[in-house]
């Protein structure tokens with residue numbers, strides 16, 4: 001449970017809010033490279049943290065992101081022409097490069113003082129972009145950006161990294177994130193009805209816990225965020241540890257199989273967030289078992305809906321709250337605890353997207369909830385986020401991983417340990433992205 005004040009501080013990300021200012025310090029994953037397939041691809045609207053901007057790829061293939069309003073008289077740069085090394089406003093032809101510098105100002109005579117003055121003093125707000133492994137990241141803050149995040153997904157060869165799978169969630173980013181912090185819901189939301197229940201016609205076969213008891217959570221808070229284990233009893237006096245990560249400001253890594261991953265809960269505004277998920281194999285090509293159609297990860301449940309030019313319409317799936325996420329009640333009777341197809345985070349989204357405040361706004365009011373021991377990681381991550389945003393507001397000091405990107409070199413892990421050992425010490429190598437070992441997955445998410 002949170003006070004109204006803490007809930008507001010945790011959830012709101014607009015300019016000037018403590019959490020919004022924290023996020024603006026970081027590089028933010030934004031759109032997949034495939035959205036701009038070639039040089040001079042048409043501009044697209046985008047929105048992050050409530051700020052509207054326009055993205056484009058210039059003639060040299062560089063990505064640019066500029067404020068939507070043209071600094072001349074405010075026409076939308078969405079309609080601008082992307083040409084000849086820059087982006088040219090349709091209205092009166094002012095042209096800017098990816099740095100935001102005016103490179104042509106055809107409304108003034110080139111030898112005039114007015115032209116020189118405007119060229120010297122006017123810029124369009126440009127957001128730095130960084131493209132790596134099929135993903136474009138953007139920096140929304142002031143001044144120079146920090147070092148680029150050193151997540152393993154950004155540093156292994158691009159052909160070993162899956163293209164991003166993205167799902168829009170029409171709800172506040174925190175309730176979406178919290179779905180990744182809560183291992184006990186595997187025992188319910190994602191489970192199959194019986195140990196031998198086969199896979200349903202659509203989606204994954206359900207999870208099955210070897211332990212009839214709920215998992216025991218143990219949390220470690222860190223300077224980059226937090227990690228935890230959820231412990232389930234396994235045979236021969238072994239304990240199964242699923243160890244998952246939270247990294248400031250909105251990233252997680254969860255153990256799902258023989259791959260590494262990065263999952264980012266990226267707010268467009270206070271009631272829309274993308275879950276951007278990328279997996280990779282540091283040892284070679286992606287395992288077949290983890291493959292899905294890269295441009296259509298929700299293909300088996302109807303894919304994406306057609307878009308409008310509003311970024312909040314991007315990555316909206318055909319299975320959604322208006323049609324009960326394609327819930328199949330027959331599957332629910334015979335095979336799975338939940339009849340919504342177990343495809344990426346669709347089941348999770350059904351649980352979190354309808355959470356709301358008293359007015360029906362999908363920004364969950366946490367003043368009336370009742371938390372228990374299996375919510376330990378949710379509690380810890382909220383506390384870390386609130387403390388980090390307050391600390392930044394009060395002292396100007398950001399979390400350590402903003403500048404020390406070596407702290408990003410972590411992994412999720414799924415390992416079996418003797419029941420009486422110190423799991424923190426024994427999982428140290430498995431939690432490191434620099435061990436040289438394959439990802440640890442002694443037990444996969446779906447146990448046969």
Ligand code: FES
Pocket residue numbers: 070071072073074075089090091092093094
């Ligand atoms: S409004 Fe863009 S050039 Fe005039």
Ligand SMILES: [Fe+2]
Pocket residue numbers: 179185186190348
């Ligand atoms: Fe889940």
